[in-house]
Amino acid sequence: MKPFWALSRAILRGFVRDRTSVFFAVVFPLMFLVLFGGLFSDQSVGKVDMIVVGDASLVDDLPADARDDFDDTFHVVRSDDLDDALDQVRKGDADVAVEQQGDTLVAHYSQTDPAKAGIVAGTLRALVDGTNIALTGQQPTYDLRVESVEDDSLSTIQYYTPGLLGWAVAMSAAFGAAATLQGWRQSKLLRRLQLAPVSTRSVVGARVSVTVSIALVQMAIFIGVGGIFFGLTLTGAWWMAIPLLVVGTLCFMAIGLLAGAITKTQEGAVNAANFLVLPMAFLSGSFFALDDAPQWLQTFSELLPLKHLNDGMLDVMVRGEPWTAALVPMAILAAFALVVTLVAARLFRWDTA
Amino acid sequence: MTAAIEVTDLTMTYGDLRAVDGVTLTVEEGEFVGILGPNGAGKTTLLETIEGLRRPDSGTATVLGLPAWPRNPRLLPRIGVQLQASSFFERLTAREQIHTFAALYGVAAGRADEWLERVGLVEKADARVEDLSGGQAQRLSIACALVHDPELVFLDEPTAALDPQARRNLWDLLTDINESGRTVVLTTHYMDEAEILADRVAVMDHGRILVHATPAALIRRLDAPTRITLADDEVITTREPAAELARLAEAGRLDGVRVQTGTLEDVFLDLTGREYRA
Ligand SMILES: Nc1ncnc2c1ncn2[C@@H]1O[C@H](COP(=O)(O)OP(=O)(O)O)[C@@H](O)[C@H]1O
Ligand SMILES: [Mg+2]
Numbered sequence: 060m061k062p063f064w065a066l067s068r069a070i071l072r073g074f075v076r077d078r079t080s081v082f083f084a085v086v087f088p089l090m091f092l093v094l095f096g097g098l099f100s101d102q103s104v105g106k107v108d109m110i111v112v113g114d115a116s117l118v119d120d121l122p123a124d125a126r127d128d129f130d131d132t133f134h135v136v137r138s139d140d141l142d143d144a145l146d147q148v149r150k151g152d153a154d155v156a157v158e159q160q161g162d163t164l165v166a167h168y169s170q171t172d173p174a175k176a177g178i179v180a181g182t183l184r185a186l187v188d189g190t191n192i193a194l195t196g197q198q199p200t201y202d203l204r205v206e207s208v209e210d211d212s213l214s215t216i217q218y219y220t221p222g223l224l225g226w227a228v229a230m231s232a233a234f235g236a237a238a239t240l241q242g243w244r245q246s247k248l249l250r251r252l253q254l255a256p257v258s259t260r261s262v263v264g265a266r267v268s269v270t271v272s273i274a275l276v277q278m279a280i281f282i283g284v285g286g287i288f289f290g291l292t293l294t295g296a297w298w299m300a301i302p303l304l305v306v307g308t309l310c311f312m313a314i315g316l317l318a319g320a321i322t323k324t325q326e327g328a329v330n331a332a333n334f335l336v337l338p339m340a341f342l343s344g345s346f347f348a349l350d351d352a353p354q355w356l357q358t359f360s361e362l363l364p365l366k367h368l369n370d371g372m373l374d375v376m377v378r379g380e381p382w383t384a385a386l387v388p389m390a391i392l393a394a395f396a397l398v399v400t401l402v403a404a405r406l407f408r409w410d411t412a
Numbered sequence: 413m414t415a416a417i418e419v420t421d422l423t424m425t426y427g428d429l430r431a432v433d434g435v436t437l438t439v440e441e442g443e444f445v446g447i448l449g450p451n452g453a454g455k456t457t458l459l460e461t462i463e464g465l466r467r468p469d470s471g472t473a474t475v476l477g478l479p480a481w482p483r484n485p486r487l488l489p490r491i492g493v494q495l496q497a498s499s500f501f502e503r504l505t506a507r508e509q510i511h512t513f514a515a516l517y518g519v520a521a522g523r524a525d526e527w528l529e530r531v532g533l534v535e536k537a538d539a540r541v542e543d544l545s546g547g548q549a550q551r552l553s554i555a556c557a558l559v560h561d562p563e564l565v566f567l568d569e570p571t572a573a574l575d576p577q578a579r580r581n582l583w584d585l586l587t588d589i590n591e592s593g594r595t596v597v598l599t600t601h602y603m604d605e606a607e608i609l610a611d612r613v614a615v616m617d618h619g620r621i622l623v624h625a626t627p628a629a630l631i632r633r634l635d636a637p638t639r640i641t642l643a644d645d646e647v648i649t650t651r652e653p654a655a656e657l658a659r660l661a662e663a664g665r666l667d668g669v670r671v672q673t674g675t676l677e678d679v680f681l682d683l684t685g686r687e688y689r690a
Contacts, residue, residue, distance in 0.1 A: 065515030069501040069508065076503040076540075242502060250465055251499040255516045256488040409465075 062257045066265035074235070074269065083234065085277060088227035089284060091346075095223070096216045096289040107175055107182075108153040109133040110144040115159040117190060125189055132182050155179045170351060177214045216289040218348065221300070221372035224281045226336075226345035228274045228304055229311040229365050233336050235270050236315030237328035245325060250409065267312065274308045275301065294379035300372050303385045303392075307368040310392040311336070313399035314364075320406040339365045364395045414477045416441045416564050416595040417462060422471035424457050424619075431457040433619035434471070439597060441563075444590040446610030447599040447621075448676070450689060454619040455599035459568055462597075463493055476564060489517060492562035494553050494570060500541040506552050507537040510559055517560035527555040531585065547578030551585070558589065565589065567598040571605060583609060603676040603688065615680060622683045627676065634682055636674035643668030 074080055111118055121129055136153070138144045144156035145167055154175045155168040164187055168179045243249040252262055278300065285291030318331035340346065342356065343365035349357055360366045371388030374380035417439035424432040431454045439445050447455050460466050462473045464480040464487070473480040478487045500509055507528060514524035528537055531551040536544060544552060550570055557565060570586070571579045586609060590596045600606055606613045607627045614624040623630060638653040642665060650656045653671065660666055680688040 061518060062516045065512050069504055069512045072508065073501055073503045247495040247499045248501065250460075251493065251495055252516075253465060253483065254463060254488060254491070254493045254495075255513070256485050256518075257516050258485075 062255075063261045063265050066257070066262060067268055070239070070265055070269045071272075074273065080231070080234065080238075084227065084231035084273060085280060088223050088230070088277075089280065092216075092219060092223050092281065092284060093288075095219045096285065106134040107132055107155060107178055109135050109179075110138050110147060110153045110156040111135055112138050112141045112144050112156055112158040115157060115164065117159055117164050117187070118157065121186075121190070125186060129182075129186065132178065157183070170348070214290075216285050216291045217377040218373070220281055220285040220291050221376045222343075222345040222369045224278060224304075225307065225343070225365055225369040225372055226340040227277050227281070228308055229314075229336050229340065229368070230332075231273055231277065232270050232308045232311035233315035233318065233332040234329055235273070236266070236312040237318040237322075237332040238315075238325055239266060240316055240319030241322065241325040241328040244319075244409070267309065270312055271305055271308050274304050278304055291377075293376055296375045296380065296382035296384070297377075299375040299382040299385040303368065303371045303375070303389055306389045306392045306396070307364070310364050310368075310396040310399070313396045313403060316403040317399050317406070320403045320408070336365070339363050342366070343369050345369060364392055367391045414441075415439060416443070416476060417597065418472075418474040419458075419462060420472050422458070422461060422473055423469045424454075424461050424466060425469050430619050432461065435619070435621050437614060437621060437624060439595060441595055442590075442593055444586075444596045444609060444611045445598070446606035446613045447597065447616055448601070448603065448606040448613050449599075449616035450601055453601075453616045455601075455616055456568055457619075458616070459566055459597070459599055460495075463491065463566055489560060490563050492557040492560065492565045494557040494565075494567045496553075496568065498549065499553065500549075503540055503542065505538050505540055506533050506544065506548075509541055509552060510556050513556040514559050519560050524559050527559050531555045532581075545578075547574050547582070550574060550578075550582060554582075554585070562594065564595045565597070567596065569599050569601070571600065571602065579605070603680075607676055613676070615676075615683060617680075617684055623679070630676065630679045631674045634674040634679050636678055636682075639672040641670040641672070 118129075118135075138156075141156070141158060144153070147153040148156050148167055148169050151169065155166055157164060157166050159165070164183065166179060166183050168176055170176050240249075243252075282291065282293065286293075314335055315328075315332050318335060319328045322328040322331050342349075342360045343363050344360070345365065349360055352360075367388040371385045374384040374388075375382060378384075415438045417437065419435055419437040422432055422435045422437075423430060433454070435458060447458065449455050457466070461468055462475060462480055464473075464475070464483055467481050475487060476490055478484055480487075501512060504512065507525070510524040510528060511521050514521060528534055531554065533548060533552055533555070536548055541549065541552065554567065554570060557567070567586070571582050574582065583605070586596060586598070598609065610627065612624060612626050613630065615622045615630075623633075625633070637649045637651050638656075640648040640650065640653065640656060640660070642648070642660075648656060653673075657666070657669075657671070660669065677688050
């Protein structure tokens with residue numbers, strides 16, 4: 060056990076003393092969290108611009124107390140032209156257009172601003188439910204149909220924390236593995252360790268343990284910052300994000316190993332890892348939701364391990380899914396890790412020449 | 413008594429290149445052997461194969477009575493290896509570095525500190541390895557190779573890129589190590605280094621060991637005449653230097669005399685037919 064701890068300590072010290080690595084593992088992703096969380100939550104303080112198309116008795120005949128709430132939230136403009144109203148919503152001039160079709164209130168809104176979209180959906184639903192109860196005290200008369208397939212319940216911070224965390228962990232795991240493999244190979248430290256009475260298990264185990272620990276610290280920081288400053292609320296089985304993150308870390312370490320195995324310099328390895336992880340982050344919903352992306356892109360994203368990590372984390376951390384929701388993503392990530400490690404092992408060379 | 417190293421007909425190839433070509437070599441216990449050759453001669457490849465890092469294409473290497481290949485965890489604690497001055501964990505201090513290596517060999521931290529003192533790095537103990545000078549890094553690297561008190565030590569060009577003063581300091585250290593009973597195998601492309609340090613020198617070129625003998629024997633074998641330069645710059649070339657010097661003594665002309673026998677450089681020229689260029 061002594062060699063394992065000595066190696067772990069050496070690797071951890073090397074990491075915390077490397078400002079660039081710490082910056083990209085913690086500070087950089089956190090900047091995005093603050094940016095997204097701060098930017099969009101600021102906007103949501105303003106009133107929501109609503110266009111009411113035609114007659115909407117549900118809106119017009121609100122009881123007095125509901126009326127006050129409604130006016131606090133919405134700034135209402137009237138229109139008779141549905142197409143024009145939809146156009147304004149699309150352009151961002153208005154946030155939502157509502158029309159009443161019989162007993163159904165139809166809300167057309169844009170997901171460009173997820174925070175406002177969440178407010179629209181939430182408020183209107185409350186309004187309809189409230190009206191139903193006020194009118195009859197029994198069977199609902201009115202029904203709200205929200206025409207969006209997205210997670211209307213998720214506010215900005217709820218959506219971005221898991222995704223940005225997934226990206227941060229993917230990045231630091233892949234960079235860590237790629238840079239270690241290349242650096243140790245170049246300096247012949249890898250060879251030197253081979254000549255010390257240490258098992259490969261201890262060496263690999265130490266490197267993996269350090270990266271997994273870093274990932275868990277990243278998670279703690281993200282949840283802490285999200286919770287304290289931006290009102291992040293975790294749902295029931297959020298703790299399943301821990302094993303999920305561990306498997307995700309292994310998967311991205313394998314990708315880093317691959318990057319390290321196919322390149323000849325440390326810079327090359329880090330660039331290759333970046334080349335694999337950064338586009339993947341875009342295509343896996345770390346920076347924006349993919350629901351409006353073309354279908355082929357959404358299908359393609361299913362091939363990316365980060366997509367499954369992000370989805371699994373969203374499910375258990377903020378969507379309130381049961382713990383079992385993390386199992387399939389974990390299995391997919393583990394399979395990825397295994398296959399990529401085998402490929403990297405085949406391509407691995409002891410010498411760079 | 414078994415030899416410290418027995419290499420028989422060892423061959424290592426990189427594609428078409430025979431980096432080590434049928435080498436046979438024996439190193440006795442307690443010996444200091446220098447493997448001398450120009451860059452690209454195959455010294456590193458030979459050393460790494462003997463250490464057990466590479467699988468021989470043919471032939472065998474036995475170290476301390478045990479086969480070098482495959483990696484034998486029982487053999488490893490008995491050998492000490494310096495591969496390259498930069499084989500360090502990144503961003504650790506000199507002390508953390510040697511403590512880490514000590515832990516890998518199950519050696520107490522106190523012993524590691526003693527080694528820092530021995531190689532004169534106490535003042536630099538808290539400096540990061542990246543901030544050490546070339547000589548300091550070499551000494552740390554050697555200390556890390558010796559921290560577990562191995563019987564057999566391999567050093568690959570330990571004095572490359574050092575200034576003359578640092579080289580001399582390192583020579584003293586290596587002589588000490590050898591005198592404390594350890595077998596030392598060192599590669600070098602410096603003639604003077606091999607001549608001064610090594611009990612026996614193996615001259616290597618193009619993957620082959622051309623000769624393996626004491627420096628004195630190599631030069632004697634060369635059968636080159638001795639050049640005696642007198643104070644007035646007169647040069648006498650002779651095959652009987654003893655008689656010639658006696659004659660000069662009688663004539664009272666010994667003051668300021670310089671005697672030059674052949675050098676390893678001449679040996680190399682004689683063996684390969686070309687000038688030695690490191
Ligand atoms: N990993 C390698 N792949 C291919 N050729 C190599 C490799 N390592 C060394 N060589 C070649 O093998 C020969 C011997 O190299 P080396 O053992 O490093 O010599 P030395 O240590 O004496 O300078 C050189 O021609 C070198 O270019
Ligand atoms: Mg060499």
